[in-house]
Amino acid sequence: MADSQHITRKKEISSALFTWSNLISFSRIFVAFPIIYLHYKNGQQPTWIIGALVFYGIISDYLDGYIARKTNSVSEWGKTLDPIADKVSALILFVYAVSVGLIPLWFLIIEVIRDAAILSGSIYIQRRHGKVAMAVMSGKWSVNALAAYWMCAFFLPHVLWPQLFFMGCALTLMLLSFFDYLYWFNRTRKRVEFT
Numbered sequence: 325m326a327d328s329q330h331i332t333r334k335k336e337i338s339s340a341l342f343t344w345s346n347l348i349s350f351s352r353i354f355v356a357f358p359i360i361y362l363h364y365k366n367g368q369q370p371t372w373i374i375g376a377l378v379f380y381g382i383i384s385d386y387l388d389g390y391i392a393r394k395t396n397s398v399s400e401w402g403k404t405l406d407p408i409a410d411k412v413s414a415l416i417l418f419v420y421a422v423s424v425g426l427i428p429l430w431f432l433i434i435e436v437i438r439d440a441a442i443l444s445g446s447i448y449i450q451r452r453h454g455k456v457a458m459a460v461m462s463g464k465w466s467v468n469a470l471a472a473y474w475m476c477a478f479f480l481p482h483v484l485w486p487q488l489f490f491m492g493c494a495l496t497l498m499l500l501s502f503f504d505y506l507y508w509f510n511r512t513r514k515r516v517e518f519t
Contacts, residue, residue, distance in 0.1 A: 348388040349409040355381050356416040363478075368424055370479050378478075381413060382471060385464075407446075410467045411439050417474055426477040431491065435470070438502050445509040460508065462501035469494040 359377050363370065388406060418435065421427040442463075473490035480486060 345388040345391040346405055348384050348391065349405045352381055352384045352388075352409045353412050353416075355384075356413045359417065360420045375479075378475065385410060385467065407463065411443075414467065414470055414474070415439070421474060421477055426481055427474070434495070435498065438498050442502065442505045445505060449509065449512050460501060460504040462497060462504045466494065466497040466501040469497045
């Protein structure tokens with residue numbers, strides 16, 4: 325009996341906003357601003373402090389989910405906040421990179437259109453079904469590829485081949501994850517249960 329109660333508690337999803345994991349997700353958005361400020365102030369040259377802030381941004385993407393699971397504090401807010409934090413922080417950093425000529429504008433436009441389409445679908449799911457769709461694994465891979473491309477452009481602006489490689493990876497994974505989200509959207513729209 326105790327085991328079944330433990331399993332039930334473990335699967336509960338709360339509506340709490342102010343949890344440690346959600347605060348980490350929030351911080352991932354705000355860490356973009358000191359990265360931009362320090363890079364601009366330093367004549368667009370990366371420093372070890374910028375590197376440390378970028379490293380924190382990457383680690384926090386895994387840390388928030390890990391803490392939520394370990395502390396049994398998975399929440400509807402967290403399920404929404406995690407992918408939004410990814411997208412907002414990436415958007416801020418990519419807009420800056422485009423503004424200083426490190427990344428082409430057309431790449432940013434593709435990223436924004438894709439994210440806007442996914443966000444629209446997520447809002448529809450939430451309003452129609454009262455649920456928040458979990459991020460798909462290919463979406464996480466896409467974020468990682470975007471991060472790798474951004475870091476190559478940011479830290480190695482004069483080395484072209486890794487930029488082109490990770491740009492190709494990012495474009496491929498953005499397309500793959502878009503179709504994954506579209507698949508889950510259609511299943512949910514047809515009232516098929518999803519996790």
